Amino acid sequence: MKLLEYQAKQRFAAAGIPVPPGRLARTPEEAAAAARELGRIAVKAQVPIGGRGKAGGIAVVDTPEEAQREAARILAMDIRGYPVRSVWCETGLSIDAELYLGITLDRDRRRLVIIFSAAGGMEIEQVAEEAPERIAKLWPDPFAGPQPFEIRRLAFAGLKHAPELHDRVPKLVSSLVGLTSRLYEVATSLDALTCEINPLVLTPEGNLVAADGKLEIDENADSRHKDIAEELARDETGDDGRSGDDPFEVEARKRGLTYVHLDGDIGCIGNGAGLTMNTLDLVKQHGGEPADFLDIGGGANAERVHNALEMVLLDPKVRGVFINIFGGITRGDEVARGIIAARDELHITKPLVVRMTGTMEEEGRKLLEEAGIVPAKTATGAAETIVQLTRAGSA
Amino acid sequence: MSVLVDRSSRVLIQGITGREGSFHTAQMRAFGTNIVAGVSPGKGGTDQEGVPIFDTVADAVAATGADVSGIFVPPAFAADAIMESAAAGIELTVCITELIPVQDMIRAREFVIRSGHQLLGANCPGIVTPGQCKVGIIPNHINTPGPVGIVGRSGTLTYEVIQGLGQGGMGQTTSVGIGGDPVMGLSFPDVLQRFADDSETRAVVLIGEIGGSDEENAAAWIRGTGFDKPVVAFISGRTAPPGKRMGHAGAIISGNTGSAQSKLDALTAAGADIADTIEDVVRLTAVRLGTQPR
Structure with a gap:
């Protein structure tokens, strides 16, 4: 979580660190009132990123009228994807x-x-x-x-x-x-x-x-x-309030999934960060372009796998999904149940290539085969297959 | 031979009654690990499938002589569990738990170091000496004894390498997962030193990933100490875009640090063979061992 400047300063002040007196303003009128009270002030956009000054999000003003005008301007800004919802108006400092x-x-x-x-x-x-x-x-x-x-x-x-x-x-x-x-x-x-x-x-x-x-x-x-x-x-000013954020990544955060949206058309799901990164690397090595990075983490149950598959398929660019699982703390049977349930409930018709090995792999592979999903033998083979299948779809 | 754990290791499990703790205790026992005790505060005096449970690690150590601990407790309690283990004299604490707050880990790591003991992890898959002892969650059936030492940051990729080498007819002395967090116990050089001292380890596979500079530090250590065993290195996240955190708290390329290229360059300069794929790891390791892969 990133705090806004004024929230950080409230914590600093509570700990005994001197900060300039200030007021939070959500409207130009509130900024004008702050200027009447405090005199010469700095009007500062409250967004959780640096470089606000360079972007024009900070103004030093001498009068309430000026404060109102500048606050109106700054409150209408969107700084690198963050809409400015409030300004912090604080006493200007003399600086040595x-x-x-x-x-x-x-x-x-x-x-x-x-x-x-x-x-x-x-x-x-x-x-x-x-x-x-x-x-x-x-x-x-x-x-x-x-x-x-x-x-x-x-x-x-x-x-x-x-x-x-x-x-x-x-x-x-x-x-x-x-x-x-x-x-x-x-x-x-x-x-x-x-x-x-x-x-x-x-x-x-x-x-x-x-x-x-x-x-x-x-x-x-x-x-x-x-x-x-x-x-x-x-x-509404936290990380989630960022309008410039990728809507798929915002959705994934709501679902509690570790997801990074990328530009390609092959959905990628893995367990463990290293293995999922390697899944993306494999797709690239075989001439494909990953649509995402989605790590279901350790010990995922069927519900989480279902959730993950649904998430990846929200992106309409996705032509097929590569699921790469090497179970340690994650169990193959749980993953298989999640994949099968998602396919049936979401009526997935796009190609699904599943590579499954590790803990409970026999049970998982058996469930998949019974459901008509043939698991790939190796990760490399699976990468080849998903690239071929998604290319065939585009031809 | 082996490093860190072997058939004489007496293992206790903290969090033995939880979902993961109980499942993986059974897996470890099936592997042949000598699980001598479990710890679950408030459940002392009971047992789980014949394993005696104690309220505290100190009680468990006094009663059973445990010298290795595996931790499966939830993240909010994990740092405390690590310190309890080290304070009770456990020589090697292996923490599987992920999502532990970083400042908790800074203190827990420091506490273990001051106690003169060792910490592996957290957020790691654990450690396996095939045929002797497994502490953690690495799948049982992929491990075979042999001449290769494995050390990796990523759990599941470590499994990939173990399985790939096994299918190629090359087993391991010991496989060690150091974990994907920015603050961890044993790091690459610590484990490499043990492989250097182990006469049966004839080659090492190092599995890194983007983020931080642990791989660069490993390369510097290899050069600085004149480590003379062959090293095959694999780095995941080579196609990852900068600025995007790839799952692990540690896996992010920011500015010039943490890129796969920087790690590959450093490891190449240290004389390591660079593998582009898991298949490459198997092929290059076979070449360095002078064996034909099966």
């Missing part, structure tokens, strides 16, 4: 410097990494590429969390290449110790895989304020954060 502070997963170290840089305001990947010496990292002990001495070291390292901030380093480092501990608390309590403040603004008064916020929650932990899911659903 823009820093970066973020927490994410480091796959190589298999820990969270805290990243700090004095070069904030732009994408951290870009900083990493252009000026890697300006990035400082800390991999905190997952049980103890980041200790003050570690954060001081991180802060000093990140400020070393910012001579313009030289005089302000002692106070900055001291502020960063508290701020970083609090941000880490947010990241761990929310199971965040991305928790980022960019830019972290240094004001002329010497305060650090989170001028933007990005929070992305591990979907494996969604069930622990149902309140956030409900909030996103209520706002």
Whole structure:
């Protein structure tokens, strides 16, 4: 789950991280009211992606009239597939410097990494590429969390290449110790895989304020954060609210299926991510074009297989389906029952090629054969067959 | 010979009374695995088809001397189960459960390392030493003893390779599934080191997939240590489009990292043979072993 900027900032504020005062506006009138209350404000499109500024989704305004006009413009926008349903109106900040502070997963170290840089305001990947010496990292002990001495070291390292901030380093480092501990608390309590403040603004008064916020929650932990899911659903601004999303992928999410829509005409279903990817690779190697990636996962029952087959066939481009199953925790008989039920109930007439092996394969193959579906002997043979059958259909 | 598990392994199953736990315990016993105990909090003192059940792993270890654990508990409880196992002194914990929150796994992995023990997985198919011991969900009938060591990220593709090699007359010393999550226990180099130390393993098949840099790290390890056994490598997801997550939490090409080409290049530079298909894996392994495939 990706939170919107204002939702992330609410979490930051609750943890004691300073954020500018702001109001959420769903209409231009609400934005005007916010400007009357707060004075000079930034009107910011609330969409769960970066690059809003470049797309014209952020405006700084001085008057309520201006706020109303700009909010009307921004609320009519669709930013890379995301319709803007609300704007966050917050007090404009005086900026002395823009820093970066973020927490994410480091796959190589298999820990969270805290990243700090004095070069904030732009994408951290870009900083990493252009000026890697300006990035400082800390991999905190997952049980103890980041200790003050570690954060001081991180802060000093990140400020070393910012001579313009030289005089302000002692106070900055001291502020960063508290701020970083609090941000880490947010990241761990929310199971965040991305928790980022960019830019972290240094004001002329010497305060650090989170001028933007990005929070992305591990979907494996969604069930622990149902309140956030409900909030996103209520706002219709969650990942599912994306109008630019592929309608088939939206449907698959509703069905609880791991599905990626592709351009071809051969439906592909497998069990296990690696095997399903290999199923796509095999179709390509035999001159076919996969229509999708659908992984039924481990231990799928007949109902799930039925659901998967129905999903793949929703795409009218699909001329035939290749089902590739190597049962481990998944049982052949369950899969066979799902395929047969789907074929009969959905009246599937398009070619179905099933390759089945592994746990309960004898039982599964027997069920398929009795139902008139001859299972292929090998995955390669099955790929050949489905490519031939779907080509014959198009000739 | 074998790595990590053999006929002397005394295996306990955490979550033995659940749907998957009970089914696969029966499968493992049919394979010949010495299942000495089950753990299911609140059901201590009962048994499941003759396997004694304990409330805690510590009780099970004290009573049975178990030294390997297989975990089949639901994702919300899996990290705790992993730590319970390591804390009780289990030498090798094999976690089959998928969809465990990443931060849970970061802590559980670290906990196991500090205890001085080993973790395989999570989200993995487990481990098989043919003819001796199986912990996990790899189908029984495809495994035959022989000279090949297999290590893979994807469960079902590992099955493909085991079956393909078996049909080609080449069995395995041990097959190890390390799992498809971004944070896992044993990684490619850890398992390769064990194959390096195992005199009967004469060739290794490495099964990778797009996403992350574990395959590149494996290639660097092979070069760095002068690993001298032949390696045949297979990478799935070669036709996957960038930016689309292919099922596994780990399987995504983002920016320049994680592409199949980067992995294939690194493994080629490390002297591995690259297989384009499972059939290729079988053919190339036969060539490296100097045997004719059946």
